[in-house]
Amino acid sequence: MIEITNLYKSFGDLVVLSGLSLSVARGETFSILGKSGTGKSVTLKCIVGLLEPDAGEVLVDSTRVDISNRRGLSEIRKKTGFLFQGGALYDSMSVRKNLTFNLRRHHKVTNNEANEKAEHYLTLVGLKGAIDKMPSELSGGMRKRAALARALVIEPQILLYDEPTTGLDPITSAEISELIGDMHKRFGMTAIVVTHDILCAGIVSDRAGVLKDGLLKYTGKMNELAGIEDEEVRGFFRNPL
Numbered sequence: 001m002i003e004i005t006n007l008y009k010s011f012g013d014l015v016v017l018s019g020l021s022l023s024v025a026r027g028e029t030f031s032i033l034g035k036s037g038t039g040k041s042v043t044l045k046c047i048v049g050l051l052e053p054d055a056g057e058v059l060v061d062s063t064r065v066d067i068s069n070r071r072g073l074s075e076i077r078k079k080t081g082f083l084f085q086g087g088a089l090y091d092s093m094s095v096r097k098n099l100t101f102n103l104r105r106h107h108k109v110t111n112n113e114a115n116e117k118a119e120h121y122l123t124l125v126g127l128k129g130a131i132d133k134m135p136s137e138l139s140g141g142m143r144k145r146a147a148l149a150r151a152l153v154i155e156p157q158i159l160l161y162d163e164p165t166t167g168l169d170p171i172t173s174a175e176i177s178e179l180i181g182d183m184h185k186r187f188g189m190t191a192i193v194v195t196h197d198i199l200c201a202g203i204v205s206d207r208a209g210v211l212k213d214g215l216l217k218y219t220g221k222m223n224e225l226a227g228i229e230d231e232e233v234r235g236f237f238r239n240p241l
């Protein structure tokens, strides 16, 4: 479903990605671990065409993202939910409007349909009571849930998450991770989850990899990664939160 081959991306002299390859099967959830600044967000942005790679190929559901025109990108974004780092909501819009706006931008739906879907997904993430609140009235955990509902409301086949649990307490992190894992199973979605949170990766992922020196150095099941003799990889497992 997602096939990245030999991706290169630099900003001036700063080489961020140097030959990154990754293949994620339909229905699979893959977590990307890695220290701050290693290029995890840059990788996600290349997958949705927010950044243009210098070289390499990005295929999403058999469409070349890296050479797509605006129309092609818009098709890809219709089937891809993106949960940005920090879970940015539109601050001037109510929670409901955050969802219906996203839906109406990508899909032709009536006002009623949009409202029904917004209510459905907000209920699913446990935010029914907050539907008419403004983002500024929500706690950090509620914002993450609202951002998750906003990504889900377009019923994407693919979900890309950038740090879905960062900044949350361990209990809320685990709840959100369970919610993400449940959604993937229920809807058979394909996902990439960027995270520092080893517990989250353990809950949601089928496989994971460590981004280091511009590429995915180690990939495997979480229990396989836990046994790798690399100081940095061990660091993730030593400090689980």
Ligand SMILES: Nc1ncnc2c1ncn2[C@@H]1O[C@H](COP(=O)(O)OP(=O)(O)OP(=O)(O)O)[C@@H](O)[C@H]1O
Binding pocket: 011, 014, 016, 034, 035, 036, 037, 038, 039, 040, 041, 042, 043, 085
């Ligand atoms: N648009 C940009 N222009 C210039 N440099 C950028 C741009 N986007 C990212 N970078 C640089 O690329 C490097 C990787 O950034 P990226 O955001 O992918 O890191 P990350 O792995 O997501 O880190 P974190 O865990 O802190 O979120 C950083 O050094 C960053 O400063």
Ligand SMILES: [Mg+2]
Binding pocket: 040, 041, 042, 085, 162
């Ligand atoms: Mg990042």
